[in-house]
Amino acid sequence: MTIRYGGAGVRVVGDGLVLREWERGDLAAMVELFDDPDVAFRTPLASPFDLTAAEAYLELAQTENGRIQLTITTDGARPLGEVLLNQNTGSMGYAVGPAYRGKGLAARSLKLLTDYAHEVADLARVYLEIEPDNQASAGVARRAGFHLTDLPPNLVMDKGREVSLLTWEHLS
DSSP: OEEEOSTTOOEEEETTEEEEEOOGGGHHHHHHHHSSHHHHHHSOOOSSOOHHHHHHHHHHHTSOSSEEEEEEESSSSSOOEEEEEETTTOBEEEEEOGGGTTSSHHHHHHHHHHHHHHHTSOOSEEEEEEOTTOHHHHHHHHHTTOEEOOOOOEEEEETTEEEEEEEEEEEO
16 A cells, blocks of 8 residues: 655555545536445435536645545546545545445555554544445445444434444454
8 A cells, every 4th residue: 555645635545545635627527426226225425416516525635634635546646536534533535436335445445545644643442334235335334344343223314314424343
């Protein structure tokens, strides 16, 4: 794994991936990736996710708020999804565009950013919150080395529905 951070932003390279910060030129790709029924159902992202939503999301991603939001690429250019880390809480998340699912991108990018969280951000514990019926995300979590905890489900409201979230953790 190669990590670069500082004035040029965060860039993590390894396992055939280049995780880099979002750029203004990525707006159309964001719409392609995130304007998807599965993304709308499983994440708090705006739906529909149009160019206006992409611009607002990019602005949030570029705000100094303790979050690292990186696009998943294989070449450093074309966005295929996103992986994120809240350095204040240790929470993580990811989304892969519909056309790019089933290629191991989520697990590989999650593993890379988890290593970054432990080694660079010095977080002893990072975690994911996944709905009990989301077997695809549970599989990603397992492949990235996360383990289901025995914590009670976290109940949240998202887009008018109550969501039960199980906690998966990764310890350094």
